[in-house]
Amino acid sequence: MPLIYSEDDSTKTAMITVSGKITKEDYDSAIAPIEAFISKHGAINFIEVIESFSGFDPSIILPGLKFDFAHVKHISRVAVVSDIGWISPLAKAAGYFMATKLRMFDLAALDEAKEWVRSSA
Known part of the structure; x- marks a missing residue:
């Protein structure tokens, strides 16, 4: 499964690990648990580990944007963990438009990313 x-x-x-192409089914299987986790805690931290990425189903763009607008205010810190070169500038650019604290980490620094995110708990 490309999304865990x-x-x-x-x-x-909450943590998502991405490996490969994200389908609509993958997206749908993760969104409900994330929304329930946010409902349970009010504010959460988030770690996104991108091991590999070969695209996504275009049908998840609009639902993804709706999710982001509805829930970004409930996410305190985001750690994006990846060795894919273009991910870092894209994540940093997105971070400028969010009140959420966002930080990039290399895959080798996953433990450091977990510690940084959880340090706000």
Whole structure:
């Protein structure tokens, strides 16, 4: 599965790992649990690990934007973890439009990313 979702109640941290192409089914399988996690905790932290990325189903663009607008105010910190070169500038540009604290990490620094995100708990 190209998208794996996990969560940690003790630190209010949700994590998605991406490997490959994201389908509509992958997206749908992660959104409901994330929304439930936000509802449960009010504010959460988020880690997105991008191991590899070969695109996404275009039908998730609009739902993804709606999710972002509705829930970004409930996400305190975001760590984006990837060695893919173009991910960092894209994530940093998106970060300028959000009140959420966003930081980039290399894959080798995943543990550091987890510590940074969870340090706000």
